[in-house]
Amino acid sequence: MAEATWAAAGIETVQPGVHRVPLPLPNDGLRAVNVYLLEDRTDDGGIVMIDGGWAIPEARKALEEALAVIGRDLGDLSHILVTHIHRDHYTQAVELRRLLGSSVYLGVDERPGLERLHRLRGDGLAAPLETLRRAGAGELADSIRAADPGDRDLSVWEFPDRWLAAQTLRFGDRELQVIPTPGHTRGHVVYLDERRGLLFSGDHVLPHITPSIGLEPADSDSLPLADYLNSLHLMTRHADARLLPAHGPVADSTHTRVAELLSHHDDRLRKSLSALGDDVLDPYAVARRLGWTRRELPFGELNAFNQMLAVNETAAHLDVLVLRGRVERTSVNGVNRYTRVR
Structure with a gap:
């Protein structure tokens, strides 16, 4: 799918039982976030969604319309596997749980970020602005804070039902390996369906852009770019798979894109x-x-x-x-x- 059209509303069947749905991100340069619907029947008769989208009416409407195309509705979403806590991935998952009772899953190393969001009353910009001040850009930090006082709605930052480490999840006959990939955020995870050759990569590996590094609310003494480069190398230790990213079209090879990203950062x-x-x-x-x-x-x-x-x-x-x-x-x-x- 061409770079210019991947964000268009609708639903794309990646392979039988796996569907990509771009949900809108109004006034955001990324244009859309992909969520993925896995139709394998779970024990409770539902389906699995990977990433939740941003909790805005436009995203809910687009998701409902896409589900209708495959003869399903919101009530079928029983499990929502989130890659990381940025608002365009996590907040609608929380909202859907409140509405439907869906179970929400999240990497365990995102817990410090959620806890800090609660201490800061939902202010996700606090840590990036602190980093900006340490970088000598205090005036820029002041101007950004003046333009955006922060998202103070704590209701969309509830904790998940289940924290995930490196493990395997089973839904029907589908196995998904949970692989921690710190860098973009401390607790970012990807989901690998090795048998079917699919990697649901979140923002870790994107086909046309490089993800921001360390843009998260958690206090951290780690080096996020060093973590990210290590996480990229980790992808090459798994069998190559089709790349199902959060932003951009599906690509044929994760390994090819990982090599490009490593080269970019070397440059x-x-x-x-x-x-x-x-x-x-x-x-x-x-x-x-x-x-x-x-x-x-x-x-x-x-x-x-x-x-x-x-x-x-x-x-x-x-x-x-x-x-x-x-x-x-x-x-x-x-x-x-x-x-x-x-």
């Missing part, structure tokens, strides 16, 4: 080191020396939200360079500064 690490040069800089300054998106746009042409993603991604790449011994980091008045190792 960004080289460019980040080159942009740092012989100076002592914070990530905000380095980000302004780099090109962004596939069009290599200047930093100043990005909107404020994408500038935040760019700065935080630059910080993540610089921290990996520190881990690899290429760069040193110091902190001055709460702002991290980096210099090349001689």
Whole structure:
């Protein structure tokens, strides 16, 4: 399916009993989030949905219309397997549970993120803005906060029915391996149907874009980009499978796309080191020396939200360079500064 048409409303049968349904994301550059319907009969007679979508009326309507095409309705959704806690994946799962009694599943390492969301009363921007301030972009953080005071609706951030670790789930004759893939968020998981050759990849492996790294509400001392690169390598230790992503069309090979993503990050690490040069800089300054998106746009042409993603991604790449011994980091008045190792 062409990149330009994957987000169009409707339903695509990937293989018998497996359907891709794009749900709308109004005013979001991603345009849509894919959820997947697995028609294998469960013990309670329902069907399994992978990812939930964003809890907005447009998404509920699109899901109902897609279910009707295959002769089903919302009441058939008995199990909702979520890849991670971002709102376009998790919040409608919670809403459907409240409406239907569906069981919601989530990776156990997302628990700190949900707990922090409750402490912050649903403010999912708090941690990314903290990272932005440590990166030397305090004014940008202030402007983003002024434009978006945060999503304070705690009702969509309830805990799941079941926390998942590395394990196998069985629904009818279908087995799904739960594979933890930290990076995009700390507790991101993917679901692998090895027998049928399908990987439901969430935001871990996307066919046309690279996922943001570490954009989550959890406090963490980890290095999200290092975690993400390790999680990409982990995919190559499993048999290759068709890629069923959360954003973008279905692709034939997970391994092919993983190789492209690893190459992309190798390139960004080289460019980040080159942009740092012989100076002592914070990530905000380095980000302004780099090109962004596939069009290599200047930093100043990005909107404020994408500038935040760019700065935080630059910080993540610089921290990996520190881990690899290429760069040193110091902190001055709460702002991290980096210099090349001689």
